[in-house]
Amino acid sequence: MSVSGLLFIKRYGAVLLLMGLLSACGEKSPEHQGLALPQRPAGAYVTDQADIAGMHLSLWDDGQGSCKLQTVNTAPEIQLRPKPPCHFIHSPGGGSAQVFQQDKTTRVFAVEGSPVDQARCGQEVQGMILKGGKITLSSYLMQGKVYCADSGLQNAEYTQFTSKK
Numbered sequence: 001m002s003v004s005g006l007l008f009i010k011r012y013g014a015v016l017l018l019m020g021l022l023s024a025c026g027e028k029s030p031e032h033q034g035l036a037l038p039q040r041p042a043g044a045y046v047t048d049q050a051d052i053a054g055m056h057l058s059l060w061d062d063g064q065g066s067c068k069l070q071t072v073n074t075a076p077e078i079q080l081r082p083k084p085p086c087h088f089i090h091s092p093g094g095g096s097a098q099v100f101q102q103d104k105t106t107r108v109f110a111v112e113g114s115p116v117d118q119a120r121c122g123q124e125v126q127g128m129i130l131k132g133g134k135i136t137l138s139s140y141l142m143q144g145k146v147y148c149a150d151s152g153l154q155n156a157e158y159t160q161f162t163s164k165k
Contacts, residue, residue, distance in 0.1 A: 044060055044061065044062050044063045045060065045061055045063070046058050046059065046060055047059045047060065047061050047067070047084060047085040047086055047087060048085075048086065048087040048088050048149075050088045050096065050097035050109070051096075051097075052097055052099055052107065052109055052130060053099070053107050053130055055071050055072075055130070055133070056071065056072040057069060057070070057071055057072075057088075058070050058071075058072070059080075059085075059086045059087065059088065059111060060077065061084035061085050061086070062084070065083060065084065066079050066080070066083070066084065067079070067080040067082055067083065067084045067085070067086035067111065067113050068080065069111070069128065069135070071135070078135065078137060080111060080113065080126050080137070081113075081124065081126050081137075081141055082111060082112065082113025082114045082122055082124040082125070082126055082141075083113055083114045083115070083122075083124075084113060084115075085113065085115060086111045086112065086113035086122070087111065087112055087113070087120050087122075087149035088109065088110070088111055088149065089109070089110040089111065089112055089125065089147070089149055089151075089152060089153055090149055090150050090152065091152050092150065092151055092152040097109055098110070098152050098153065100153075100155060100158035100159075102129075102158075102159070102162055105131055105132065106129060106130070106131045106162070107129075107130040107131075108127055108128070108129050108130070108138075108158045108161050108162060109127070109128055109130065110125050110126065110127045110128065110142075110153060110157075110158070110161065111125065111126055111128070112124065112125045112147045112148070112149050113125075113126075116146050118146065118148060120148060120149040120150060121146050121147065121148040121149070122146070122147060123143060123144075123145070123146060123147070124141055124142065124143050124147075125141070125142040125147045125153070125157075126138060126141050126142075126161075127140065127142075127158065127160075127161025127162075128161075129161065129162060138161035138162070140160055140161055142157065142160070
């Protein structure tokens with residue numbers, strides 16, 4: 001074998017081997033062809049998590065049609081009005097939950113749910129008011145359009161959660 005042939009094998013052999021392995025993974029064996037994958041896990045599972053004002057919060061799909069908010073090491077869970085899966089509203093372009101600081105001690109954050117066909121989008125948003133380490137649900141529920149977790153909300157929308165009774 002020539003030197004150029006050896007260099008070719010040395011240079012591209014691993015790539016060719018990897019491509020062959022990957023193409024083999026794409027083939028379905030006859031016994032696995034017709035298996036349906038579940039759309040979502042059975043039972044309760046976490047749909048989103050966030051750290052807000054030093055509190056670690058989790059959103060749960062309880063497996064029975066409700067979203068629940070839970071802080072670490074505390075019970076009971078708080079049942080939310082939007083249907084699962086629910087997600088924290090995030091700052092646009094950011095990876096963390098969006099938090100509106102109303103005053104020195106009050107923070108407002110929101111959760112979207114009641115899903116539509118777009119990923120991490122829903123038709124309802126519920127606000128939560130965090131003051132003195134205690135979370136209170138807003139009685140106001142934003143409805144009437146599609147809200148996406150990664151699009152954020154305007155400050156005026158956050159003030160509606162604290163002003164509407």
